[in-house]
Amino acid sequence: MRQSVAELARLPGVWRGGELENVVHATVATGHAPLDRELPGGGWPTGTLAEVLHDGVGIGEVGFLAHALAKASEGERLIAWIHPPHVPYAPALAALGVPLERLLVMRPASREDALWAAEQAMRSGACGAVLLWLQGLRSAHARSGARRDDEYAALRRLQMAAESGRCMAVHFRPASAEKLSTPAHLRVSLAREGPALMLRIPKRRGPPLAYPIAITAGWQRRFAVTPAHGDVTPAHGDVTPAHRDVTPAQAGAQFPQQELAKNIHRVRAFSIVR
Amino acid sequence: MLWIALELPALPLQVAQRAGAAPDPLVIADGPAQRPLVVCANEAAREAGVREGQAVAAARALATQLRVLARDAHAEREALERLAAWAGQFTPMVAIELQGLVLEIESSLRLFGGHATLTAAIRQGLRELGFHAAMGIAPTPLAARLFARAEARGLAVRACLRLEDLAERVAELPLFLFDWPAKTLAHLTDLGVLRVRDALALPGDGLARRFGPAVLLDLERLMGRVADPRLPYEPPPRFHGKLELPAEADGVEALLFPLRRMLVELEGVLRGRGCGVQQLTLTLEHGRSQRTRLGLDFASPEREADFILAIAREKLGRLALPAATCALVLSADALLPYAPRSAAWLPGPRENAVDRERLVERLAARLGRDRVFGIAMADDHRPERATGVRPHLSLKPGTQSELRSRGAIAPQVPNSDCVPGFSGVTPVISRPLWLLQSPRKLITREGVPTYQGELTLEAGPERIEAGWWDGEEVCRDYYVATNPMGEAFWVFREHRDLQAWYLHGVFS
Numbered sequence: 001m002r003q004s005v006a007e008l009a010r011l012p013g014v015w016r017g018g019e020l021e022n023v024v025h026a027t028v029a030t031g032h033a034p035l036d037r038e039l040p041g042g043g044w045p046t047g048t049l050a051e052v053l054h055d056g057v058g059i060g061e062v063g064f065l066a067h068a069l070a071k072a073s074e075g076e077r078l079i080a081w082i083h084p085p086h087v088p089y090a091p092a093l094a095a096l097g098v099p100l101e102r103l104l105v106m107r108p109a110s111r112e113d114a115l116w117a118a119e120q121a122m123r124s125g126a127c128g129a130v131l132l133w134l135q136g137l138r139s140a141h142a143r144s145g146a147r148r149d150d151e152y153a154a155l156r157r158l159q160m161a162a163e164s165g166r167c168m169a170v171h172f173r174p175a176s177a178e179k180l181s182t183p184a185h186l187r188v189s190l191a192r193e194g195p196a197l198m199l200r201i202p203k204r205r206g207p208p209l210a211y212p213i214a215i216t217a218g219w220q221r222r223f224a225v226t227p228a229h230g231d232v233t234p235a236h237g238d239v240t241p242a243h244r245d246v247t248p249a250q251a252g253a254q255f256p257q258q259e260l261a262k263n264i265h266r267v268r269a270f271s272i273v274r
Numbered sequence: 275m276l277w278i279a280l281e282l283p284a285l286p287l288q289v290a291q292r293a294g295a296a297p298d299p300l301v302i303a304d305g306p307a308q309r310p311l312v313v314c315a316n317e318a319a320r321e322a323g324v325r326e327g328q329a330v331a332a333a334r335a336l337a338t339q340l341r342v343l344a345r346d347a348h349a350e351r352e353a354l355e356r357l358a359a360w361a362g363q364f365t366p367m368v369a370i371e372l373q374g375l376v377l378e379i380e381s382s383l384r385l386f387g388g389h390a391t392l393t394a395a396i397r398q399g400l401r402e403l404g405f406h407a408a409m410g411i412a413p414t415p416l417a418a419r420l421f422a423r424a425e426a427r428g429l430a431v432r433a434c435l436r437l438e439d440l441a442e443r444v445a446e447l448p449l450f451l452f453d454w455p456a457k458t459l460a461h462l463t464d465l466g467v468l469r470v471r472d473a474l475a476l477p478g479d480g481l482a483r484r485f486g487p488a489v490l491l492d493l494e495r496l497m498g499r500v501a502d503p504r505l506p507y508e509p510p511p512r513f514h515g516k517l518e519l520p521a522e523a524d525g526v527e528a529l530l531f532p533l534r535r536m537l538v539e540l541e542g543v544l545r546g547r548g549c550g551v552q553q554l555t556l557t558l559e560h561g562r563s564q565r566t567r568l569g570l571d572f573a574s575p576e577r578e579a580d581f582i583l584a585i586a587r588e589k590l591g592r593l594a595l596p597a598a599t600c601a602l603v604l605s606a607d608a609l610l611p612y613a614p615r616s617a618a619w620l621p622g623p624r625e626n627a628v629d630r631e632r633l634v635e636r637l638a639a640r641l642g643r644d645r646v647f648g649i650a651m652a653d654d655h656r657p658e659r660a661t662g663v664r665p666h667l668s669l670k671p672g673t674q675s676e677l678r679s680r681g682a683i684a685p686q687v688p689n690s691d692c693v694p695g696f697s698g699v700t701p702v703i704s705r706p707l708w709l710l711q712s713p714r715k716l717i718t719r720e721g722v723p724t725y726q727g728e729l730t731l732e733a734g735p736e737r738i739e740a741g742w743w744d745g746e747e748v749c750r751d752y753y754v755a756t757n758p759m760g761e762a763f764w765v766f767r768e769h770r771d772l773q774a775w776y777l778h779g780v781f782s
Binding site: 058060076078084085091105106124 | 627629630632633634636637640641642645646647648649650651657660661662663705706707708709710711759760761762779780781
């Protein structure tokens with residue numbers, strides 16, 4: 001008996017409640033060791049839909065995946081951005097190591113178009129990663145009722161598409177969506193606490209995560225200049241900003257123009273005049 | 275030499291019914307305007323008793339719902355020509371005959387794996403095009419034609435692959451299968467010469483003296499004793515096809531079936547020439563003068579019917595048609611060299627690039643060309659000019675100006691400055707992932723900027739001073755600021771007015 005249960009646990013998609021799934025689909029490292037340890041397969045899953053729940057734009061919801069995105073685009077695969085809240089800023093992505101020439105941004109006009117585009121992109125196999133936002137998109141056929149079921153069915157289709165295209169599919173949703181059930185295999189909820197990004201994993205193939213993980217992501221990762229030093233320090237995740245409590249009103253007082261001039265990175269405009 | 279002859283019986287009717295068969299009785303009429311005669315009748319008309327050669331007036335009396343179409347010799351000729359161009363994918367030697375084609379296939383047998391496979395492929399292809407044809411195989415083109423005609427008339431024939439067997443196989447064929455004048459045929463019948471065997475038994479010089487040299491020449495050519503050269507059909511370097519719908523079609527779905535037939539034809543034509551199309555125009559004709567034009571543009575030459583159909587379907591789905599459609603016209607002006615793709619077990623970079631292009635095309639077809647784009651960096655220090663929207667992948671140069679004129683989503687940068695992966699500027703502070711289209715002025719409370727809560731400056735300043743040379747100078751100090759919810763923003767203030775704060779980007 002014991003032996004047959006052990007055999008069962010070796011089947012793909014079967015795992016014990018207390019352990020992480022012995023994954024069959026490939027994963028990519030997120031570059032955050034504490035997070036990777038808690039994800040089945042030791043990395044962000046590809047070939048399946050994952051959800052990132054967050055409130056507020058700009059808490060590092062895309063930044064913490066930058067490493068995984070760069071990895072997923074290997075083999076000349078595209079990274080599709082479907083209805084992002086703003087147009088991604090090229091220099092920032094380049095700095096994060098995401099290859100710009102593989103980016104494909106889409107601005108669908110309706111919810112149906114967005115879901116269709118996401119499915120096409122995932123299924124095609126040409127995309128290494130598909131990032132999907134649905135907030136703020138109206139349905140083309142204005143119709144209410146049965147929306148929740150529709151939503152589940154649509155996400156289920158995406159899950160299938162991601163599987164067939166072996167694509168890293170990430171759906172960004174507001175934190176309130178945690179109450180809704182999802183066909184996604186992984187759900188990560190983000191919140192910012194000061195300099196750290198707190199991650200909870202409400203759903204994964206394994207036991208729910210008991211405590212949140214703190215990672216440093218977003219702008220702090222490449223934090224280089226602090227007004228106090230003015231020197232370029234190597235970009236590292238654990239540099240804490242030195243002047244967290246400086247309010248702009250104080251900023252002027254604290255750094256008079258003379259002082260500022262020392263620290264300012266002055267752009268040499270002459271070199272780029274053509 | 276081995277020839278296949280394709281005989282299209284009732285060609286006028288086939289041309290008229292290609293876009294779908296009508297259930298109502300239909301005849302094709304030809305002849306003097308005062309007394310037109312029935313040339314072909316469809317199944318329903320035949321059931322009503324209509325026969326070829328009847329006067330149209332008599333046919334109308336037999337079938338009350340009868341639809342009469344005038345014969346369009348030009349359309350028939352065009353249909354044959356396009357069919358010949360389509361058949362070019364099987365052999366370079368295709369000649370147009372009276373109501374069909376002859377194809378020399380001996381040189382293609384190895385490629386297609388024998389005549390059985392080849393004929394099956396041709397039959398299958400014809401069915402997809404919406405034609406049905408009788409086929410004959412023989413070592414001489416004339417014999418092949420006779421076999422095909424015999425098959426079209428329901429006579430039992432066997433394919434003949436070797437010249438030695440030919441005499442035996444053609445022996446029993448009736449003489450009326452030849453294109454000989456009716457007078458000659460009647461005369462031969464009177465003499466009791468009914469079959470090829472009988473005619474071959476007659477002395478040649480006597481036959482020539484009595485019925486003219488053409489009859490003797492045909493018999494000699496039939497048996498392969500005299501050369502029977504054919505001029506191969508040379509298709510024009512463009513494609514133009516028109517398909518009349520059997521009934522006016524209201525929706526878009528009804529157009530897909532006839533459209534597929536045309537695309538399959540196009541694919542065959544392109545295959546025969548080793549070409550693809552990059553620009554394709556589909557015109558929907560609604561009644562007399564109203565028409566809808568639909569351009570299909572591809573990143574690289576394409577020819578697969580199903581792929582083009584999928585793109586056309588998305589485009590058609592977005593169209594609001596002004597009226598019901600009665601005809602489809604498909605035209606391509608330039609046929610470009612096409613690099614065929616091999617179906618690889620492990621797709622290489624080439625296949626991947628093709629997959630990518632196809633995906634982008636599919637997406638652009640439905641979402642709209644200006645809603646699918648890439649991103650590039652430009653060589654400029656001003657944050658709003660350091661990024662640009664790049665029409666994705668290899669969309670043609672025209673598209674970019676189009677995009678700019680429509681006032682696309684983000685500021686456009688000239689393509690020459692847009693270098694993907696360019697990293698000339700190393701920012702001292704990291705850049706935000708989201709940049710607002712234009713800076714947004716923040717509300718300040720006692721000198722402290724707020725955005726969903728009071729902002730705290732975390733890092734900075736980074737001074738950016740550039741652009742004095744083109745009149746759009748910026749002179750700003752950028753800071754990273756966070757609000758109480760932990761969202762990080764990229765804010766700046768201008769030197770001119772140190773009290774005014776602007777939000778320019780959002781970190782993520």
